[in-house]
Structures are given as structure tokens and as C-alpha cells.
Amino acid sequence: MDDVILYDRDPHYIPRVAAVHDMCGYGNCSLTAAIPILSAAGCDVCPVPTALFSAHTRYSVFTFHDTTEILDGYLDAWRKENVDLDGVYSGFLGSAEQVAIIKRLYSQYPHALRLVDPVMGDGGEIYATYTPELCEAMGTLVDGADVLMPNLTEASILTKRTYPGRDLSDAEVDDMIDALLDLGAKNVVLKGIDHDDGTIRNYVASADSGASGKQELAHSKLPFMTHGTGDAFASALCGALMAGRPLAESAHIAGEFVRHAMENTQYQPHHDERGVSFELNLDELTQLVRH
Known part of the structure; x- marks a missing residue:
């Protein structure tokens, strides 16, 4: 596939991104990751707390605490x-009812990029x-997603397959990517392929080129x-886009x-539970928008 630009950024404009995610008081994940990471990439983050x-x-x-009952009034x-x-x-x-909240955002902001981490x-x-x-309802967000970003567990759930x-293999990766694209995603980033060779591989593919045109990214x-x-x-990924x-x-x-964040994480107490410590690496994302 040809690498595609999905957002044409005006260097003087700060884009607004609704981050529809949960909030954890302890443990680096969800909104406690999305807010600082997207902010470092020059975005105005507008949280929609789902729990x-x-x-x-x-x-x-x-x-x-499920926040479903407050979200319509919030929007x-x-x-x-x-x-x-x-x-x-x-x-x-x-x-499961919160999927309707996301679809409401799609309807009210039809020009906004749809970035789905299922x-x-x-x-x-x-x-x-x-x-x-809830898993079934989550699957309805795939159709029309500008970028779908599943790991293998989530890809298996979405395509109704046994977790592999x-x-x-490369052929199995192609089959999984094509199955996700067949569900209506415009672009797919399939995460976390591990051949036990010291490398983690992610794959990027578009509906235009299919899995045969995928790009492999090794880390x-x-x-x-x-x-x-x-x-x-x-x-x-959303911040860079x-x-x-x-x-x-x-x-x-x-x-x-x-x-890079994980390299710093290993020195933090209880890191295996608390989560990835990315705070010292946020400058990598700020460099993307620094004039």
C-alpha cells in the first residue's frame, strides 16, 4: 500500500479529538494514557469517560462505575x-449501549476521523x-472506521474466530487482515504478531490494496x-495521524x-501491574508538531 495521510494538519491549528475511553484512578492506561499522549502530539483532547x-x-x-446514563446529557x-x-x-x-454514543458522535461530526481501538x-x-x-456491539464500529487497531485477541473476536x-504465518496474517477489511474498515493496523524471534510485528493495510499490499513494521x-x-x-498512533x-x-x-517507554518502565516499582510509564518519552511526540 502507498502510505496514506488521513489528516492534513494546519501547523497553526490544534485539532480536537474526542477520546471515548474509561478513566482509571490508578494504573497507566485508557484516558490516563490518551490525554497526555495526544496532548503531547499537539491535540486538544476532549474526554468522553465511558467508565x-x-x-x-x-x-x-x-x-x-458505568457512566452510560450521563453521556447523552454530556454530549x-x-x-x-x-x-x-x-x-x-x-x-x-x-x-453495549455506549456504542450508540460513539455513533451519535459519528453522526454529529461526519467530517471527523473515526479511530477505533476495539x-x-x-x-x-x-x-x-x-x-x-458488548463485544457484539463493539463490532458494529468496524464498518466505516478510518483506522481499526485490534490486537490478535480483538481481531479474533471481531471476525468470530478462535484465538490463534x-x-x-504470513498467510494467516493476510487472512485475518482481509477478514477485518471485509467488515468495512478502511484501514487496519493489526498489532502484536510474535514469532518468538526477539521482534514484535505490526501490520498496516488498506481496503484499497488489501492484505497483499500490507506493510510490516518490526520492533x-x-x-x-x-x-x-x-x-x-x-x-x-492517533496523535501522529x-x-x-x-x-x-x-x-x-x-x-x-x-x-522506548517500556525501557523506562522496567525501572519503576510494580510496573508489571501498574502499566507502561511513558512520561519521560512524551517529547518524542511533541517533536512531531514542533515548528
């Missing part, structure tokens, strides 16, 4: 104040608060895992941002 957690679901003890207030948006970036949802699970496991109804594990694999890397990756960078380049920038 409030005391801590993310990797912890054995957490409180969960009504935006409309009364003539809030405009250049992008709608969605992630973790608190209920946060549902990882490592073959669905997140604790997710129901079959992280090691896919050195660190010898540990930590929570929240998917949210950091998706937020950085809104900075006017092409899609595959944006995915590469996001992958390197996460790798």
Missing part, C-alpha cells in the same frame, strides 16, 4: 456550546467487565510485558514510542 475505575482490571480489587451540552471535533478516538466501553481483551482473554453483548495465539521485543501498552500505542503523518509512519512512531 470510572479505581484501578484497571489487572488488579484483583477495583471499583467500576447535549457539547452541542449547545458548538463544540467541534476533528477526530473521534474510541477505546474501552462500559456497556478494546476487548488480550492474550486470548476477554476483559472482566466485557459481556458477549500470537505466532501467525525489538523486550523480555517482559506490562499493562497498558495497547492504549499507549493507539493513542500515539493528527500531526499529519502518514498511517504506516504513524504506526511505526507509535511502536517505537511504546518500546
Whole structure:
């Protein structure tokens, strides 16, 4: 595929992005990742909190508050104040009914980029608060997505396939990408292919060229895992896109941002639970828009 620019940025303009995600009081993920990362990339982040957690679901003890009942009024207030948006970036949802909230944003801001991180699970496991109804509803956001950013667990759920594990052959990658594009996504970034060779691979493909025209992006694999890397990756990718960078380049920038952040993360206490510590690497994204 030819690397495509999805947002033509005016260097004097700060684009507004609705970040439709949950908020965790403890643990770097979701809105506590999206707000600083997108801000560092020069975006005005407009949070739409889909749930409030005391801590993310990797912890054995957490409180969960579903915000569905407040969101229509929340968006009504935006409309009364003539809030405009250049992008709608969605992630973790608190209920199946919240898909209608995202579709309302699509309807009210038809010019805004639709950036979908279908946060549902990882490592073959669905997140604790997710129901079959919510997973099914999440799938309806794929059709028309300007960028769909699933990991292999989420790609399997969306395409109704058995989770294949992280090691896919090139033919299996092509098959998965084409299945996602067949659901109506305009562009797909498939994350986290691991051949156990010291490299993590992500793949970028468009509906125009299909999987046969995909681009492979390889990043050195660190010898540990930590929570929240998917949210950091998706937020950085969205930030790079809104900075006017092409899609595959944006995915590469996001992958390197996460790798560099993980290198700092390993020195932080309880990093395997708390999440990826990206704070010292935000300047990488600021450089994208610095004049």
C-alpha cells in the first residue's frame, strides 16, 4: 500500500479529538494514557469517560462505575456550546449501549476521523467487565472506521474466530487482515504478531490494496510485558495521524514510542501491574508538531 495521510494538519491549528475511553484512578492506561499522549502530539483532547475505575482490571480489587446514563446529557451540552471535533478516538466501553454514543458522535461530526481501538481483551482473554453483548456491539464500529487497531485477541473476536495465539504465518496474517477489511474498515493496523524471534510485528493495510499490499513494521521485543501498552500505542498512533503523518509512519512512531517507554518502565516499582510509564518519552511526540 502507498502510505496514506488521513489528516492534513494546519501547523497553526490544534485539532480536537474526542477520546471515548474509561478513566482509571490508578494504573497507566485508557484516558490516563490518551490525554497526555495526544496532548503531547499537539491535540486538544476532549474526554468522553465511558467508565470510572479505581484501578484497571489487572488488579484483583477495583471499583467500576458505568457512566452510560450521563453521556447523552454530556454530549447535549457539547452541542449547545458548538463544540467541534476533528477526530473521534474510541477505546474501552462500559456497556453495549455506549456504542450508540460513539455513533451519535459519528453522526454529529461526519467530517471527523473515526479511530477505533476495539478494546476487548488480550492474550486470548476477554476483559472482566466485557459481556458477549458488548463485544457484539463493539463490532458494529468496524464498518466505516478510518483506522481499526485490534490486537490478535480483538481481531479474533471481531471476525468470530478462535484465538490463534500470537505466532501467525504470513498467510494467516493476510487472512485475518482481509477478514477485518471485509467488515468495512478502511484501514487496519493489526498489532502484536510474535514469532518468538526477539521482534514484535505490526501490520498496516488498506481496503484499497488489501492484505497483499500490507506493510510490516518490526520492533525489538523486550523480555517482559506490562499493562497498558495497547492504549499507549493507539493513542500515539492517533496523535501522529493528527500531526499529519502518514498511517504506516504513524504506526511505526507509535511502536517505537511504546518500546522506548517500556525501557523506562522496567525501572519503576510494580510496573508489571501498574502499566507502561511513558512520561519521560512524551517529547518524542511533541517533536512531531514542533515548528
